[in-house]
Amino acid sequence: MKALVAGGAGFIGSHLIDALLEKGHQVVCIDTFVIGTRKNIEHLRDNPDFKFYELSLCNLEEVNKIFEKEDIDFVFHLAANSDIQASASNPSIEYANTYTTTFNLLECMRVNNVKKLFFASTSAVYGEKEGEQVSEYSTQLEPISYYGAAKLGAEALISAFTYMNSFSSLVFRFPNVIGPRLTHGVIFDFVKRLKQNPEGLTILGDGSQSKPYMHVYDLVDGIMKFSIGIKEGVTLYNIGVETQTTVTKIADIICENMNLKNVKYSYTGGRGGWKGDVPVFAYNLDKIHENGWKARWTSDEAVAKTVEEVI
Amino acid sequence: MKALVAGGAGFIGSHLIDALLEKGHQVVCIDTFVIGTRKNIEHLRDNPDFKFYELSLCNLEEVNKIFEKEDIDFVFHLAANSDIQASASNPSIEYANTYTTTFNLLECMRVNNVKKLFFASTSAVYGEKEGEQVSEYSTQLEPISYYGAAKLGAEALISAFTYMNSFSSLVFRFPNVIGPRLTHGVIFDFVKRLKQNPEGLTILGDGSQSKPYMHVYDLVDGIMKFSIGIKEGVTLYNIGVETQTTVTKIADIICENMNLKNVKYSYTGGRGGWKGDVPVFAYNLDKIHENGWKARWTSDEAVAKTVEEVI
Structure with missing residues (x-):
């Protein structure tokens, strides 16, 4: 099949493209390089099954030209603002990059x-x-974040477009996803800061914020598994890992991997890292487990694996 | 207080303005006259407490100028595409008139x-x-409709903006609302067609589509009651009537009021009136009832009252 991967130069998108090409599919990628990078897709430059368009999905007319030109079978939509902290002070980022991109692709x-x-x-x-x-x-x-609001709005659009046009739509609600090519988030940030100053680390909040972290290889495995044989209508899953990792534990794992001893942690205090951040979070994963899929790595294992991959 | 009523020249908005002015509030109204009409607000022209701006809420910059100029205390947002059938073939109407209008007002x-x-x-x-x-x-x-999708996206935005900025937000999920100044929908349509041809009436679907119809005076009463003393956070209610009226019953009530006998109904068949229409619908109203509010007129009574008002 020919797959369109929107946001394909991003962290997760580029791993998904690797998996699709590996399985023998053709891939058309659209990205703006706002968050995605040329480096993430550099290795695909000479692959005859890979085609790249540098374009904003906010430009409906130009996106439509690609649909007219390419004979797309399947749209994988991973284009969005993924930096919640950035949009907290400018919700228009989500209106454009998360909601409008979705509307335009569906249209x-x-x-x-x-x-x-x-x-x-x-x-x-x-x-x-x-x-x-x-x-x-x-x-x-x-x-509680503009990011979450725009994504929920996007899910609502998918519900209506799927019904009105007999689409087959697979929606995964991602947890924090980590792994190679990560460009932001707590692991990326801690590693960078510890390289600059191996003596001490400032941690936002009280360090007890606890979330499930999932390795990108597990996520891509899930996407590939459930995309095959997708049924008409909307199929919705939480995808993730059953365990969580605290922010302090992440710091510990990083220090261990970087062979840093006696790093002094100082906490800014309070609950979340910033307003709109959800400090404690756990998934019910019964539905996806009952449908025969489980992550290979726990949250702590995914963190440790990622740290090894990125330091 | 000074209230901004967005979509105030529309059917429901104009009744709400009447009620706000009646209570001694000042009203700033914004409308484009895409669905709203000059006639609905004509009677307010010389009211010193009423001010009107003809403007699209899609124009963020111009809307912001009104916010800068007027000292608004309370925004009543009733601007949207309200013609679900029209947007069924052109979802961009909802993207612009239902979602973007909401984003811009919140911003x-x-x-x-x-x-x-x-x-x-x-x-x-x-x-x-x-x-x-x-x-x-x-x-x-x-x-299942682009209209419902855009409204759900708007609710999601309200959830995040309310949390991030400590808003006090009241959200009512309306049923079908009817009464004077109605400009479209089944009652308006049947009356118009029976005036043209009192012998026969074509009814979309099988006539058994059943929905709760609420009189606009009841709805405005509910808005006024719950807007006073509104609390921080999002307060969400289904508002409506416990009973439903079938499409065939509406035709019967109209024929009776218009003194038409032996009108021949012909049905187009099938379930809904059009794709995206929800043919059978009933509300759980426990929450709003427990909070001390109930509609005065049943669904059948609201239909009969409206027919008297509009024929």
């Missing part, structure tokens, strides 16, 4: 009769649900 | 430090839930 699918979609959603659609394992069908959706 | 509130919001949401956020009384916190949100 191009509708007009050009493309029926299959994978969408990268997020745990942020749930909002702050401390003490609860959030599940796909019984947890209230109350996003 | 102006954030930047100009306006904290109070009323938002007109819809039963369409639930999607098709036959055999179930949809309730605010236990029913899956799976919109």
Whole structure:
């Protein structure tokens, strides 16, 4: 098949492209390099099954030209603002890069009769649900970040476009995803700062913020597994790992891997890292487990593996 | 207080303005006259407490100028595409008129430090839930129309903006609303067609489509009651009536009021009126009832009252 990967030069998108090409598919990638990088897709330059367009998905007319030109079978939509902290002071970033990109892709699918979609959603659609394992069908959706709000809006669009046009749509709500090519987030940030100053590390909040971290190889494995034989309608899953890792534990794992001893941690205090951040978070994964898929690495293992890969 | 009513020249918005002025508030109205009409606000022209701006809410910069100029205390947001059938073939209408209008108002509130919001949401956020009384916190949100999708996206934005900026937001999910100044929908349509041809009436679907119809005076009463003393955070209610009226019953009530006998109904057949229409629908109203509010007129009574008012 010919797959369009939107946001394909990004961290997760570029790994997905590797997996799709590995399986013998053709890939058309669209990216703006706002968050994605040339480096992530450099190794694909001479691959005859890979084609790249540098273009903003906010430009409906130009995106539609690509749909008209390429004979797309399946859209993998991973284009979004992925830096929640950045949009906290400028919600327009989410309006454009997370919501509008989704609307435009769906509209191009509708007009050009493309029926299959994978969408990268997020745990942020749930909002702050401390003490609860959030599940796909019984947890209230109350996003507290502009990012989570735009992703929930995107899911709503997918619900209507899928019904109105008989799409087959797979939606995964991602947890924190880590691994090679990571460009931001707590691991990336700690490694960078410890390289500059191996004596001490400032940690946002009280360090007890606890989230599930999933390795990107596990995530791509899940996407590939459930994309094959996708059914008409919307299929929605939480995807992730059952365990969580605290921010302090991440710092410990990094220090151990970098052979740093007696690093002095200083905490800024308070609950979350910033307003809109969800400090404690756990997934109910019954649905995806019952459908025969499980992550290979726990949260701590994914963190340790990533640290080895990126230091 | 000074209230901004977005979409104030529309059917519901103009009734809300009448009620706000009646209570002694000042009103700033923004409308484009795409669906709203000059006629709906004609009677307010010389009212010193009423001010009108003809402007699209899609124009963020111009809307922001109004926020800078007027000292707004409370935003009542009723601007949207309200013609679901029209957007079924052109989803961009919802992207612009339902979602973008909401984003822009919220962004102006954030930047100009306006904290109070009323938002007109819809039963369409639930999607098709036959055999179930949809309730605010236990029913899956799976919109099947672009309209419902854009409104759910707007609710998601309100969730995040409210959290991030300490807004006090009241969200009502409206059923079908009817009454004087109605400009489209089944009652308006049947009356118009029966005036043209009193012998026969073509009815979309099989006539058994059944929905709760609420009189606009009841709705405005509910908005006014819950807007006073609104609390920080999002307060969400289904608002409506417990009963439903079938499409055939609406035709009967209209014929009776118009003194038409032996009108021949012919049915186009099938379930809904058009794709994206939800044919059977019932609300769980426990939450709003427990909070001390109930509609005065049943669904059938609201239909009969409206027919008297509009024929």
